[in-house]
Every structure is written in structure tokens, then in C-alpha cells.
Amino acid sequence: MLDAMLDGGISLGKITEFFGVPGIGKTQICMQLAVAAHIPESLGGQGGEVVYMDTEGSFMIDRLVDMATATVKHFQELGGPQGSSDDVLQLSVGDILSGIHYFRCHDHVELQATIHLLPSFLKDHSKVKLVIVDSIASPLRHSPDDPSLRSQLMASLAQTLNRLASQFQLAVVLTNQMTTRVKPSEGTSFLVPALGYSWGHACSVQVLLHWQEEERCALLYKATSTPSHACKYRIKLEGIRDTFTISEPVLSSGEHDANTSEPATSSLRENQELTTVAATPDDLSIGGKMSGANPPAKRQNVT
Amino acid sequence: MDISCLHFDSTVVHALKKARLTDQGSIMRLSNHEVELMTGLSSDEVQSVKDAIAVSLAPSKRHLTALDLYTTRDKSLQQWKLSTNCPRIDKLFRGGMPSGTISEVTGESASGKTQLCLQLCIGIQKNVEHGGGAVYICTEDAFPSRRLQEIIKHNSSSESDRKFGDHIFVEHVADFETLDSCVKYKLPVLLRQRSVRLVVIDSVTALFRCQYDVSQTVERAKHLNGFSSLLRRLAADHNIPIVCVNQVSSDMSQGNCSNAVTPALGLAWANQVTCRFMLSKPVPSVEHFLRESDNVRVKEASGLRTYRMLKVVFAPHLPQSETPVYIDRCGMHGILV
Structure with missing residues (x-):
């Protein structure tokens, strides 16, 4: 579902931002993406490596191992019976983990320095397809105190990330926090993404994660190529998964089929989050075809 | 930081100084083009200056892959969990409170927050690999040392265990100035010298x-x-868990007068904590949590104990879940495995 909402997954060459209240699953999505990026091209993934910049210390290695194990197991089950391709067998948890380059940045200075050094790092590691910053907000919110310095810093970070994304054709995923804005005139308060309005211009895709009663819900907040709509998801041991109730009838019938079938199907599609969107004009035409960029064959195998 | 600690060419240093760009951070914030305009240096020179600054500012450790993190033997990198000294709660927490982050224990008054924290202070000393002493900063009440002694007495199996109390440093803080100075100056020293973990x-x-x-x-x-x-x-620097206790406030958003509570301090604080655990006041009965088949548990539950609920509100490594717990002389225990 998330894939469908994002029109096939996270776009290469663009900045995608997830924001939401604490505990909604931003970090989970990042980890899931970090694992999903390793899915080989033959299975509709990118077969790429990942740079993971952690500014909050919320990167839990155990959790990542859970997800990687689940993904590997899933593909083995999927490929097993029908004399799988070599790619499937090659994908192991160790490979996934060794393809995730982890940087711990404590403050904005370290973050900026790390991002500045990324181009040379990326030249050495040409397989990197995804850069994750979890979260962009926390180092920028504390400091620097001077607002003008802060906006200068934010602008330069956004600029660098944008340039990286297009230069190396990689996806950049950021997470942002929420903050309360009070309207003094009305005495009400509401939640807005942190870092202010100017930051919103930096990202080409924004996804709002929020609670809807007891369910997690994702809303496409800003996007250039897809209409805005919402979907529900839940977090399981293996990672982010669909809920089986469909919130938006906008989706094409293909999606319905996928959702009413075996759970394995939906998780397969979830794992395809990194499929490129802008690659072919065909992909841009019909929303429903999207996440199935190439897995239709696989999908039938499962069901 | 000043640029003088980096060894640039004298002409470069001169040009930077002339443009009043002597701070590493401020140079990094500017784009290459701006620096060129301000200093009159060539773009190659500016690039090399920025590269050198970035290298010096970047986190000193070399980059790691997730595999390194998973298999590392280096204690300062290994992520470890602080045991709560109760195997059942540990199971719920997948080992305990994670190191390197802030965990929050929240709940109404008399829900057992302090009990859990005391128990963590024991748990840390039982940890062979990563263990050490604890610092306990009290801002609300006097440190409940008699209760601590009681827990220690009922938890100690050997003579050395009775010395648990000797490794807990207690600090009473009544205002911000003391708290700030405590966190800024005292804690780092203690963490470095006294093996506080x-x-x-x-x-x-x-x-x-x-x-x-x-x-x-x-x-x-x-x-x-x-x-x-x-x-x-x-x-993060010391790779230790920090546990903060938070109070609750009534949840007004519902617009009703139910007993719903939310952790205090709002989003500003919630954004900063990595794991949030919530304790709730005694619940009358936990029978509905127990399965008929499990005689032991039913027996356990049928006593005169009062039960509280311990809930994982959010944590990157845990699903949302809850378990009933009870508190006795030895501390807090979970009942559902």
C-alpha cells in the first residue's frame, strides 16, 4: 500500500521526507528501506547499498536483523520451489548488513561534515542507492540558536542533498519531527512538521504518518507525480506491512486483488519499495500498475 | 572551532582571515561560491579547504557497516541492553533498556516508576559485561534508600551482592542551575572515572x-x-542507557472527564526520547490476561496482590505491548511470559 501510495516506491534522484509524531514508525520505515534497497534487480529491487545517518541513536541493530532475516526468508520461500535464480540465494542477512553504511552524527556540525564528505564516499562505494538521515530535525532544532544561521545551514544541507540525489541518482530519505504550533488568535494548537515552512520546499515528496484511532496511517502530503491520498499500515516483526482494510478506493483493481490474496503477496510488494518511478514514461501513466513494476510474474507465483 | 588548528597554506589562511572566516562551522555553512566571492580564492582551493574542515569535524570513528555493528566485539560500539532484574519484563523489553539512548518511564503517581528505576540500578550492577555503578538524580523526593536496601536484601545471594548500594551515587537537585551543572560537569567526570554505567x-x-x-x-x-x-x-559517547522518569497529565483532547492520561512535557520532550514505557495504576483484576490452561499463572494472580500494567508505548526495537506487573519486597516482577 505504501508503495502504491508513493507511486511505486521511493524515487531515485529525489528527496523523500517522512514526518510524524514519536513512535509512529519513522525509524521503522527507514530500516525497512535500508533492507529493501538490497533486493536484487531481478526481483524488482535496486540491489544497492545504503548510507544510514543516525542523529538520534534510534538505530537498533537487533531490529534491523529481524527485518533482514524476514526479507531473506521471504525471498527464499518465494524463489525456492521453482528453481530460484542465483540472486535469491546470494542475498543473505550478512550481505544486507554489510551493505548498510552507518554513520552516527551527534549534532549539526557532524551531520554537515558527514554530508559534505559523502560525494567522495559515494565515489568509492558506487553501489549506494539510498541515503537515509534519521532524523534531519533533531540536530537542526537544538542549534544553532541564531535563526538566520540555522536557515542558512538548512538551506545548504538541502542544497547538498538535492545535488547528491541527482548527481548520483540515489534516493534520499529524511525523517522529520512534529512540533506544536499555537495560533494565539484562536487559542488553538495543531501539529506541523518541524523546521518551518522553508524546509518543506527542500523535499519533493513528503509523507505524513499519523495515528487514526488505533491504526497507523500514512498520508501523501506533497508529491509531484501522484495525487494525494492515504493508506493504512502496521508494523510487524518482519517490518512495515499493509493492513488489509483498504482506506482509499482510488486504487486500481490490481491493488485490491493483491490485498485480498495471501499476506505474502503484500509483503512482497512492500519489499519493492525502492523501485524507480520516473524511469519509464509508462510507469507514470497509471497509478495502479506502479508497485508491480516488474513483480507481476512473482505475484502469481505466490498466489 | 578556529581554522588555525588545520594546516592550510599561508596564503589561504591569510585570505580567509581577511574575509573574517576564521570559524570552521561558518565556512561549512557557506556555499563554495560564497566563500570564493568573499575570499577571492580559486574554487579548487575553497574545495580543499572545505574538505579538510569536513574531515576534521566529522565524527572521528571510521564508518561502520551494520554488519560491523552486529558482530563487533568492541564494547564501546556494541549495543547492549540494561536488564530490569526481572526475566519476564526483560523478555517484554527484548533484553531491557537499550544503551546509547534516552528511555523514559512514565505513569501516574504511585504507579511504580521509582520502583522500576531502583531495580534498574540493581540490574546494571549484575550485568557482568557492561555493568558498573549508577547515578540517581532525584528532583522530586528524597532518595528512597530504605526501599533500596530492602530490594537489595531480598535480591542478594552472596556477600558481595550486599554492596550494591555502594555503587549508586545519589544526587539531590532542586533547581535548574544545579541540574544543569550536574549534567554538564559532574556526570561526565563520574562517567569517566567511577565506571558509572x-x-x-x-x-x-x-x-x-x-x-x-x-x-x-x-x-x-x-x-x-x-x-x-x-x-x-x-x-551516546559513553554508550550507556539514560533513564528518565516523567509524570503524566490528563488528556484533555478527548473533551471528556475520563481518566485518560498522557505523558507530560508534550511533543518537545517526546521527540527526544527513544523508548517510552508507561506504568499505570493498580488494576483490579488481571484475570483476563491469563489463560485458563496456565495453572501457575492463575495461582499467581489469585493472590492478594495488586497489579499494575507496564506498557511499551514506543521503542524502535519493540512492538507495542503490555504486561501486568506486581511489586513485592524484592521489587517489580512481570507475570506474563
Whole structure:
């Protein structure tokens, strides 16, 4: 579902931002993406490596191992019976983990320095397809105190990330926090993404994660190529998964089929989050075809 | 930081100084083009200056892959969990409180927050690999040392265990100045010298709640941010868990007079904590949590104990879940495995 909402997954060459209240699953999505990026091209993934910049210390290695194990197991089950391709067998948890380059940045200075050094790092590691910053907000919110310095810093970070994304054709995923804005005139308060309005211009895709009663819900907040709509998801041991109730009838019938079938199907599609969107004009035409960029064959195998 | 600690060419240094760009951070913030304009240096020179600065500012450790993190034997990198000294709660927490981050224990008064923290202080000393002493910062009440002694007495199996109390450093703090200086100066020293491996702040709420009034939420948020980033830095640098106790406030958003509560201090604080655990007041019965088949548990539950609920509100490594717990002379225990 998330894939469908994002029109096939996270776009290469663009900045995608997830924001939401604490505990909604931003970090989970990042980890899931970090694992999903390793899915080989033959299975509709990118077969790429990942740079993971952690500014909050919320990167839990155990959790990542859970997800990687689940993904590997899933593909083995999927490929097993029908004399799988070599790619499937090659994908192991160790490979996934060794393809995730982890940087711990404590403050904005370290973050900026790390991002500045990324181009040379990326030249050495040409397989990197995804850069994750979890979260962009926390180092920028504390400091620097001077607002003008802060906006200068934010602008330069956004600029660098944008340039990286297009230069190396990689996806950049950021997470942002929420903050309360009070309207003094009305005495009400509401939640807005942190870092202010100017930051919103930096990202080409924004996804709002929020609670809807007891369910997690994702809303496409800003996007250039897809209409805005919402979907529900839940977090399981293996990672982010669909809920089986469909919130938006906008989706094409293909999606319905996928959702009413075996759970394995939906998780397969979830794992395809990194499929490129802008690659072919065909992909841009019909929303429903999207996440199935190439897995239709696989999908039938499962069901 | 000044640029003089980096060894640039004298002409470069001169040009930078002339443009009053002597601070590494400020150079990094500017784009290459701006620096060129300000200093008149060539673009190659500017690029090399920025590269050198970035290298010096970047986190010193070489980059790691997730596999390195998973298999590392280096204690300072290994992520470890602080045991709660109760195997059942540990199971719920997948080992306990994670190191390197801020965990929060929240709940109404008399829900057992302090009990859990005391138990963590014991748990840290039982940890062979990563263990050590604890610092307990009290802002609300006097440190419950008699209760601690009681827990120690009922938990100790050997003579050395009875010395648990000797490794808990207690600090009473009544205002921000003391708290700030404690976190800024005392803690780092203690962490370096005395092999302290756990910091408990009981509670963060008390001071932030009473010293700011409603109209000062912005200042409060700023202060909280600064304070929590200090804590996070400490937690990460020393690879230790920091546990903060938070109070609750009534949830007004429902518009009703139910007993719903939310953790205090709002989003400004919630954004800073990595794991949030919530304890709730005694529940009358836990029977519906127990399965008929399990005789032991039913027997356990049929006693005269009062049960509280321990809930994982959010944590990157845990699903949302809850378990009933009870408190007796030895401390807090879970009943559902």
C-alpha cells in the first residue's frame, strides 16, 4: 500500500521526507528501506547499498536483523520451489548488513561534515542507492540558536542533498519531527512538521504518518507525480506491512486483488519499495500498475 | 572551532582571515561560491579547504557497516541492553533498556516508576559485561534508600551482592542551575572515572513543570531541547542507557472527564526520547490476561496482590505491548511470559 501510495516506491534522484509524531514508525520505515534497497534487480529491487545517518541513536541493530532475516526468508520461500535464480540465494542477512553504511552524527556540525564528505564516499562505494538521515530535525532544532544561521545551514544541507540525489541518482530519505504550533488568535494548537515552512520546499515528496484511532496511517502530503491520498499500515516483526482494510478506493483493481490474496503477496510488494518511478514514461501513466513494476510474474507465483 | 588548528597554506589562511572566516562551522555553512566571492580564492582551493574542515569535524570513528555493528566485539560500539532484574519484563523489553539512548518511564503517581528505576540500578550492577555503578538524580523526593536496601536484601545471594548500594551515587537537585551543572560537569567526570554505567533522572518533569508557566512554552521547549541533547550526547559517547522518569497529565483532547492520561512535557520532550514505557495504576483484576490452561499463572494472580500494567508505548526495537506487573519486597516482577 505504501508503495502504491508513493507511486511505486521511493524515487531515485529525489528527496523523500517522512514526518510524524514519536513512535509512529519513522525509524521503522527507514530500516525497512535500508533492507529493501538490497533486493536484487531481478526481483524488482535496486540491489544497492545504503548510507544510514543516525542523529538520534534510534538505530537498533537487533531490529534491523529481524527485518533482514524476514526479507531473506521471504525471498527464499518465494524463489525456492521453482528453481530460484542465483540472486535469491546470494542475498543473505550478512550481505544486507554489510551493505548498510552507518554513520552516527551527534549534532549539526557532524551531520554537515558527514554530508559534505559523502560525494567522495559515494565515489568509492558506487553501489549506494539510498541515503537515509534519521532524523534531519533533531540536530537542526537544538542549534544553532541564531535563526538566520540555522536557515542558512538548512538551506545548504538541502542544497547538498538535492545535488547528491541527482548527481548520483540515489534516493534520499529524511525523517522529520512534529512540533506544536499555537495560533494565539484562536487559542488553538495543531501539529506541523518541524523546521518551518522553508524546509518543506527542500523535499519533493513528503509523507505524513499519523495515528487514526488505533491504526497507523500514512498520508501523501506533497508529491509531484501522484495525487494525494492515504493508506493504512502496521508494523510487524518482519517490518512495515499493509493492513488489509483498504482506506482509499482510488486504487486500481490490481491493488485490491493483491490485498485480498495471501499476506505474502503484500509483503512482497512492500519489499519493492525502492523501485524507480520516473524511469519509464509508462510507469507514470497509471497509478495502479506502479508497485508491480516488474513483480507481476512473482505475484502469481505466490498466489 | 578556529581554522588555525588545520594546516592550510599561508596564503589561504591569510585570505580567509581577511574575509573574517576564521570559524570552521561558518565556512561549512557557506556555499563554495560564497566563500570564493568573499575570499577571492580559486574554487579548487575553497574545495580543499572545505574538505579538510569536513574531515576534521566529522565524527572521528571510521564508518561502520551494520554488519560491523552486529558482530563487533568492541564494547564501546556494541549495543547492549540494561536488564530490569526481572526475566519476564526483560523478555517484554527484548533484553531491557537499550544503551546509547534516552528511555523514559512514565505513569501516574504511585504507579511504580521509582520502583522500576531502583531495580534498574540493581540490574546494571549484575550485568557482568557492561555493568558498573549508577547515578540517581532525584528532583522530586528524597532518595528512597530504605526501599533500596530492602530490594537489595531480598535480591542478594552472596556477600558481595550486599554492596550494591555502594555503587549508586545519589544526587539531590532542586533547581535548574544545579541540574544543569550536574549534567554538564559532574556526570561526565563520574562517567569517566567511577565506571558509572547508568544514569537515572527521577524525574525530569518536576522542574520543567514548576519553573515555567503556561505562557513560556517556547522557552521551555528550548530548554528541554538543550537539556535532552546534552543527555543524548552523554548516552551516546559513553554508550550507556539514560533513564528518565516523567509524570503524566490528563488528556484533555478527548473533551471528556475520563481518566485518560498522557505523558507530560508534550511533543518537545517526546521527540527526544527513544523508548517510552508507561506504568499505570493498580488494576483490579488481571484475570483476563491469563489463560485458563496456565495453572501457575492463575495461582499467581489469585493472590492478594495488586497489579499494575507496564506498557511499551514506543521503542524502535519493540512492538507495542503490555504486561501486568506486581511489586513485592524484592521489587517489580512481570507475570506474563
